[in-house]
Amino acid sequence: MRPAAVLFDCDGVLADSEGLVNRLVAEALTARGWRMTGEEAREIFLGMALPAMLPVIEARCGPLPADWGAALSRHITQALTAEVEPVPGAVAAVRAVAAAGLPMAVCSNSTRGELRAKLQRLDLARYFGQHVYTFEDVARPKPAPDMYQAAAEACGVAPADCVVVEDSLLGARAGIAAGCRVLGLARETDAAVLAAVGARPFAGMAELPGLLGIGE
Template sequence: MKPVILRPRAVLFDCDGVLADSEALHNRIIAEEISALGWPMDAAEAERRFIGLSWRNIVPLVEARLGPGSVPADFVEGVIARVLRALHEQVVPVPGALDAVRAIVAAGIPVAVASNSSRLELTTKLHGLGLTELFRGRTFSYDDVAAPKPAPDMYRAAAASCGADPARCVVVEDSVTGSRAGVAAGCRVLGFAHATDPATLAAVGAQPFHDMRDLPGLLGLAEVVA
């Protein structure tokens, strides 16, 4: 007998690596910019060290390695400007993500997005993906909350924007940092394991899955119980 999957009251998405296939771009730029400060690294190391973290979390790590004052005051603004220039050229969706979001919306389930990106980065990505209207009024960046992921603030705010109890929301994440935020908010977390080891996601309370096209089924949209 199949387990009954309760229909979620809302689905709350991360952006990078879940909706936008932008992790490689971010990792390359982060690696180059931090290397220029004096901490040599490649994109793979940047991903390993910083996946899912906001700049609020990354800058102190760099200063801990290189020393106080090693990160210029305008460093983050410069990196964001470089990322935005790249995003304006093209934003590539994660395979299956756009169809999954549209299927969820078509089923009458509210959606929100919560990202450790800056507000400008998140807005640019959603515009490039053609998702601005679907998420309008329910988009949250690290600029919008007191504490970024792994704190639960962003997902609690996203649930509230959908008028939903976090306990009846599903979070879709691809990082340990984001999964911890979703669990701390009291949500069920589905961990998209394309860049992170599924066992690592499971260890922090996420349910790993491997293909975004499977998401509607994991939400019980074929056989839902209200």
């Protein structure tokens, strides 16, 4: 069924950024004595906002310098600006939604700087305008529903009439909690895990226009 608005996650849905970010997080934590690989960082932190990550890190590494999180975010932003590439099919999917005249928003547990860097690098910022949300814009990050509820309101659409496109368990839970229909891109997260929380799994972004009822 064609939705009234489409609300996108970014990492793993639009930007193929999770491998890069996980590698940088793993390097930063290894330097503080918590040795890990990028794959291990993905298993521990996938979908988490930085404020939620910090207590987990401090429980293992001890108190962090006051500016540690901000410094890590700046380092990640620089790398994203230079390196990040789109998820296959993502740019075409966003263009298809725009061509269909559907309101869109992007909702990410990233910082504002990181999200801005990704959208600009992928030339997607122009499609979302002011409808860009991070954990810094709401009271609670995903898996709380705040971000998707705010995005639906900004689009002038009831959450029940929105489709959320997510790829993580935390993000799918946020969309479901907001009252949206959730399509779960099964790249980093198993399809069965996404389905178990109420998302409809799909295999690739090239499928999205058809799932939204706007494909040819």
